[in-house]
Structures are given as structure tokens and as C-alpha cells.
Amino acid sequence: MIFVGLDIGGTNIKAALVEIQSATEQSPDFSTVSILEKITVPTRASGGPASVTAQIHNAIEEMLHSAPNRVHAVGIGVPGSVDHERGIVLYPPNLPGWKDVALARILSAKWELPFYLDNDANCAAVGEALFGAGRGCSNFITLTLGTGIGSGIILNGGIYRGARGYAGEFGHITIDPNGPRCNCGNNGCVEAYVGNSYMTARAKQAVKHHPDSVLYELLSNDNAGFTPEDIAEAAEAGDEFAREFLYTTGEILGIAVASAANLLDITDFVIGGGIAGAGEPLLDGILRSGRDRVLEVHRDALRVVAAGLGNDAGMSGAAASAAVEPFKTLR
Amino acid sequence: MIFVGLDIGGTNIKAALVEIQSATEQSPDFSTVSILEKITVPTRASGGPASVTAQIHNAIEEMLHSAPNRVHAVGIGVPGSVDHERGIVLYPPNLPGWKDVALARILSAKWELPFYLDNDANCAAVGEALFGAGRGCSNFITLTLGTGIGSGIILNGGIYRGARGYAGEFGHITIDPNGPRCNCGNNGCVEAYVGNSYMTARAKQAVKHHPDSVLYELLSNDNAGFTPEDIAEAAEAGDEFAREFLYTTGEILGIAVASAANLLDITDFVIGGGIAGAGEPLLDGILRSGRDRVLEVHRDALRVVAAGLGNDAGMSGAAASAAVEPFKTLR
Numbered sequence: 001m002i003f004v005g006l007d008i009g010g011t012n013i014k015a016a017l018v019e020i021q022s023a024t025e026q027s028p029d030f031s032t033v034s035i036l037e038k039i040t041v042p043t044r045a046s047g048g049p050a051s052v053t054a055q056i057h058n059a060i061e062e063m064l065h066s067a068p069n070r071v072h073a074v075g076i077g078v079p080g081s082v083d084h085e086r087g088i089v090l091y092p093p094n095l096p097g098w099k100d101v102a103l104a105r106i107l108s109a110k111w112e113l114p115f116y117l118d119n120d121a122n123c124a125a126v127g128e129a130l131f132g133a134g135r136g137c138s139n140f141i142t143l144t145l146g147t148g149i150g151s152g153i154i155l156n157g158g159i160y161r162g163a164r165g166y167a168g169e170f171g172h173i174t175i176d177p178n179g180p181r182c183n184c185g186n187n188g189c190v191e192a193y194v195g196n197s198y199m200t201a202r203a204k205q206a207v208k209h210h211p212d213s214v215l216y217e218l219l220s221n222d223n224a225g226f227t228p229e230d231i232a233e234a235a236e237a238g239d240e241f242a243r244e245f246l247y248t249t250g251e252i253l254g255i256a257v258a259s260a261a262n263l264l265d266i267t268d269f270v271i272g273g274g275i276a277g278a279g280e281p282l283l284d285g286i287l288r289s290g291r292d293r294v295l296e297v298h299r300d301a302l303r304v305v306a307a308g309l310g311n312d313a314g315m316s317g318a319a320a321s322a323a324v325e326p327f328k329t330l331r
Numbered sequence: 332m333i334f335v336g337l338d339i340g341g342t343n344i345k346a347a348l349v350e351i352q353s354a355t356e357q358s359p360d361f362s363t364v365s366i367l368e369k370i371t372v373p374t375r376a377s378g379g380p381a382s383v384t385a386q387i388h389n390a391i392e393e394m395l396h397s398a399p400n401r402v403h404a405v406g407i408g409v410p411g412s413v414d415h416e417r418g419i420v421l422y423p424p425n426l427p428g429w430k431d432v433a434l435a436r437i438l439s440a441k442w443e444l445p446f447y448l449d450n451d452a453n454c455a456a457v458g459e460a461l462f463g464a465g466r467g468c469s470n471f472i473t474l475t476l477g478t479g480i481g482s483g484i485i486l487n488g489g490i491y492r493g494a495r496g497y498a499g500e501f502g503h504i505t506i507d508p509n510g511p512r513c514n515c516g517n518n519g520c521v522e523a524y525v526g527n528s529y530m531t532a533r534a535k536q537a538v539k540h541h542p543d544s545v546l547y548e549l550l551s552n553d554n555a556g557f558t559p560e561d562i563a564e565a566a567e568a569g570d571e572f573a574r575e576f577l578y579t580t581g582e583i584l585g586i587a588v589a590s591a592a593n594l595l596d597i598t599d600f601v602i603g604g605g606i607a608g609a610g611e612p613l614l615d616g617i618l619r620s621g622r623d624r625v626l627e628v629h630r631d632a633l634r635v636v637a638a639g640l641g642n643d644a645g646m647s648g649a650a651a652s653a654a655v656e657p658f659k660t661l662r
Contacts, residue, residue: 081628139494153594155491162596163470166628169593174624176507177586186589186624255508258517259587260594262500263484265493293505293517297412297497 002036003322004063004074006056007120007314010094012040013052015059016312017067018319020130033131033316037066048097053106060111074113075322076103077120077314081165087117090165094147116322120144120314121168122159124272124307125152126324127317132308133270141266142307143170143253145228145273147196155264171195173256190256194249196274199228203245213241232278243281250285257286257304258293267298272307279306333367334653335394335405337387338451338645341425343371344383346390347643348398349650351461364462364647368397379428384437391442405444406653407434408451408645412496418448421496425478447653451475451645452499453490455603455638456483457655458648463639464601472597473638474501474584476559476604478527486595502526504587521587525580527605530559534576544572563609574612581616588617588635589624598629603638610637 001022007014016038021031041059044051056076064071080092087104089095104115118126125142128134134142138157144150149171153160161167171191172184179188180198192198204219214234218226234242257269269290275282287304294302309316332353338345347369352362372390375382387407395402411423418435420426435446449457456473459465465473469488475481480502484491492498502522503515510519511529523529535550545565549557565573588600600621606613618635625633640647 155486160486160595164596164628166626167594167596169626172593172626173504173590174586175505176509177624178507184626255505256590259504259590262503263498263591263594264491265495265498293508295497295500295503295515297495 001072001323002067002070003319004060004071005315005317005319005322006059006074006076007123007318008052008056008076008078008095009043009314010045010079011043013043013055013059014038014040014315015063016315016319017063017071018316020319020323022323033127033320035312035316037063038312038315039063043095045095049095049101052095052098053103056103056107057110060107064111071113073322073325074107074111074115075123075318075320076115076117077123077318077321078103078117079120082117082119083165084116084118084122084161087115089117114322114325116325118159118318118321119150119152119165119168120317121150121152122161123152123317123321124150124309124313125154125270125317126159127309127313127320128270128272128307129154130320130324131316132313133305134268135308137268139264139266140268140270141170141260142270142272144307144313145194145271145275149191149194150273153264153266155266170256170260173259175252175255175259190253193252196228199231199249199275200226202249203228203231206245207241210241214239215242228275229277232275235278235281246275246278246281247285249275250282250287251289254286254289255293257290257302261290261294261298261302265298267301267303269302269304270307271304272309272313276306332403332654333398333401334650335391335402336646336648336650336653337390337405337407338454338649339383339387339407339409339426340374340645341376341410342374344374344386344390345369345371345646346394347646347650348394348402349647351650351654353654364458364651366643366647368394369643369646370394374426376426380426380432383426383429384434387434387438388441391438395442402444404653404656405438405442405446406454406649406651407446407448408454408649408652409434409448410451413448413450414496415447415449415453415492418446420448445653445656447656449490449649449652450481450483450496450499451648452481452483453492454483454648454652455481455640455644456485456601456648457490458640458644458651459601459603459638460485461651461655462647463644464636465599466639468599470595470597471599471601472501472591473601473603475638475644476525476602476606480522480525481604484595484597486597501587501591504590506583506586521584524583527559530562530580530606531557533580534559534562537576538572541572545570546573559606560608563606566609566612577606577609577612578616580606581613581618582620583616585617585620586624588621588633592621592625592629592633596629598632598634600633600635601638602635603640603644607637
């Protein structure tokens, strides 16, 4: 079956024609996903809902043109909270002027197709559940590291959205009540250590004592253009400081991982996003600190793995989200 | 309908004949609960499973004798994790010698009645959902403050047990990674501030600067026999230090309340156990710190209330747990 998956970001809209094959049409036990074609168009966020919606229409039109009359449904990942049932974008922090926009209804008026919206972190979790690192696992949490921490919670084989659709704010678990100020207004949220800008600030501070690191020059002066992916790249190239820094960042995440494991009896964590690509030092740090802190009953079960869907996770997750919609659970 | 509710503690077993009335027999929409009769027998925990089971038999026998042929089922709250589906007590920390005891099967061999086991914190949550402060609320968390923090999570109108039955360890959310050592081995768990012995130690420290407090004498010398209930009593009698101390304790709990609210989109918290009786300063502290720390979207919705079932919560919760068993959700 063919779906269109859209990943709406603050800067770009990515759209793909996604083929999802299932063992049978009667179960959500999907077997493979492949991206047949994809495009990127600018979001034009500053123009408000009208200009962004026009860009969404363009992207959909192009995808439908490539597979006339073959698309089953369209899945859309939105950066922020959505009313999934009613297809309404509630209040996306990076899309100025959007508040309670009935996007599914707007799109349905033009295209005779089912449209399904979900928070992009939930789409990523569904994608990982069906095709990625969460396959075969009925309870897990995905963390997508970037500007903030996107997080999707799979409970009892289904996405857990919470009563009002706001569930999954793993990034706003407090790990130190006197820690640095977070942009949410609280102090010491995980995000205030691991969100992109906070991580850059921490790296800038930490690198001062490591003139031998390839990051020293990059960070010591003006760090415009610097992103945490630079740390990941340096780590992959063997830079000791970068590896150590990612390990420490993992240890910070591990504090909240242990708390979530204890609260929810969840022991599987799937880590994606920019710096997760560097893999091992970050994942090792999470696992070490998570194991040290979690209740004994979870210690051996704790599993921290890299996301399996890579760069196209947003689009294939959105398509997966549309594909599972007819089923009550993911498996 | 009449049930037997058992609350198994490390020191005593409390048993009650509980009448639960429902609007209809077809729905779990129960309307009233009343304790018809109750007894307390010593647990005799040091004698291991055989002696405790003998005491359980005695308690059940006495209750059944009071209402011959009228008891529908027996609900049992166990202090520790249970395999609810199979009626097995897994590993209760305060019952020496117990490991994987098939209690429901053992009891069924003697009495021809359905037996349902659950963790005592889950029983409390079900009791609050049906008859207490959680009535009409599909998503909430109960915290029962005592030796540790018992916690039950109601999600989508049902108890959330987690994949292996270990969910709800709210007391082991880390609120300060460098905080005091917790008996679980981690540092800075909520319980390492709010569990009875930790709370007494904090109070002993804090009271040093408050010679005017009624707690000063009690805590300054040997504090044998002192319990956090003494703080609650002093607070109720108007002792400024005690009120301040409970407020601060509330603020500590509020840190984890905010984290759980953000992660799960849950805004209702029901607080029970020893010191919760003192009410207002503790609940105010939780609400103030929770509101200050939670994401804006939850701020006005956050609700922190005292448990409604009081001293008999253990027994009526266990009975409620048995009463809801035939239904898939609580409402």
C-alpha cells in the first residue's frame, strides 16, 4: 500500500511517497517500508497558516502526481501538539500564527483522501515500532534529540497521547531543581542540558580545558554555525573530548531515563536525532547512568538503542502513522 | 454486593467486609462503599509465607462467618509487586521469605471464591477512582506517603501496571542526581526526601534552628518513637515550624509531580498516607512547586487533593479492586 508521509518542520516540509507492505491486510503487522520518491519544499512559516498550507498542498500534489490513484492516505507529522482525533494542529511553537488550525479538514476539502495528523515525535515512535528499533516491543520510549527533545511513548502496543494530547514531554522532566533555566520557565529540565542551544553552551564551556580537541577552535571564538552534529562528527573521527562530552550528555539523559523506567515499567529506549548518529559514546553514557540509577528489577532489562529509521524517519513515521490508523494497536 | 477486602502489611493484616453498591450490575459505575465489619490480626511476617497465610485464612474465615454465602469475591492488597493476572506475590520487601508465592491459588484451594491480588498502591488508586478523590477522573496518580511512597497510576480509566507489573514507582523519580542516598541505591530519589525515615532525619536537622517548635524537644534528643505523623499533628495544632516543614516537603514532591505531569499529560494527583492528613501546608507546597515547574499548558489544570478514603483505604481499595475485575476499565 502506498501512503504520502509529510514531515512539517519550521524551515522545510519534507514529503515522500512511501510504500508499506504488510503480511496481511487484516493486521497491522507491517513488514517493510520503502521511500519511492521524496521532495523538500520550504515551509514559509513566516507567512502564517495560509502560506504554509499552500506549500503543503504543493508537496501533496507533487507526490500524488507521481502515483495517481494509488495513494491510500496521507500522514502528517506536526512539530507540536495536535488533536489527533479531530485532525487539528493546536499550537506549534515553531509555526507562527498557528493556533487550533483544522488542517485535516482544510486538506480534505481539496483532496479526497483520509488525512491523519500527529505530533512528529509520535510519528517517529510509530515508525520505530513498525520498522525500526522498536519492532516487536510493546512498551518503549523514543527520544529524538534536536532543538528540543521529541519523545513518543508506546504503551501496551499503542501510542500514548494522554488525555489532552500533550503526553511525551520527556525533555521537561526535572533532573536538578536548581539546574539551568529551561526555555519552558522551569529550572533543570533535561532539555536545559541536552537541547541543541544548551548543549552548544555546555560544550563551549567544557572545551576550554581541551585545546587539543578539534572543537577547540570552532567553539572558542564565535560559535555561529556550530551545531551539536559537529560534536558527533568529531566523536566519530575519534576526538577524545567530543567522545567524553557525548558520554557525559548520555549520563545526563540517563537520569531521566531511569526515572521514566521506574515510573512506567518501561525498559526500552530508542534514541534518534542529530547527535544520536555518533552512537556509542552517547548510548553508552545513557545506559551506564540509567543502569546505575534504575531499580534493581529493571537493571538487566534496560536497553538503549539507536533509532532505526535514520534521516527519513519523519516521513516514514508519518506514513506509518496513517497506515496503522485503521487498527486499534500497532500489533 | 459484598466483598472481603484485605490489606496485608508488614505488621498487621486488616480485613473488612465491604458492601459496594452499583447503579447497575452491568457497569463498573459503583455508587457507594461501606465497611460493614472489620478486624485486625497480626501478620506474623517473621514466620514466613506459611504463618502469614495461616493468618490470612483466619481473617477471611472470620469475615465469611459474618456474611455466610453472601461474599462475591476477595480482594487483597499486597505491599510489593504482584503478578496480577496470575495471582502471584512476586517479592514483597517487608514479608521475609516470600518470593513468587501463588497466593490466589493457595487461598482458592480452601475457599470457593474468586481471589484477586494487586499491589496495595494500585488498590488505593482503584479505591480513589471509584469512591474517593479520583471519582470521575480518567487519568490521575495517587501517592501514599509512608515508609516509602506508594503510587498507583490510572490511565484512560484503568489501572496502569506496566509490562511486568512494576509500574508506579513514583518514589524513585530522581529529583537531584547528587541528592541523598536512597535505599534503592540511587541518589536523590523523591523517596530519599519524603520516605518516613528520611523525613524524620530532615526534620531533626531542620528543627535545630527552631527551639520554639513543639517538635524541638521531641527531635533534639533521641528520636525513637518519632514518626512523621508527629509533624502532621504539630502542624494541625498550629506549630509554625511543622507547617513550614510540611510545605517544603510538598515543594520537593512537586518537582516530581511536574515531571510526571509533563511526561504523561496527567494533571490530577491524589495524596494519602500518614502526613497527608495534615492537609493544607503539604498540599499547598506540592501545588505551588508543581505549578511553578510544569509546562504552561498544564498550569491551570494541575489539581492536588487529599485522598478521600482515609484510614480504611487499604481494605476498601482491595475490595474495589475485586469489584472492578469483571470490567475492562473503571468506568
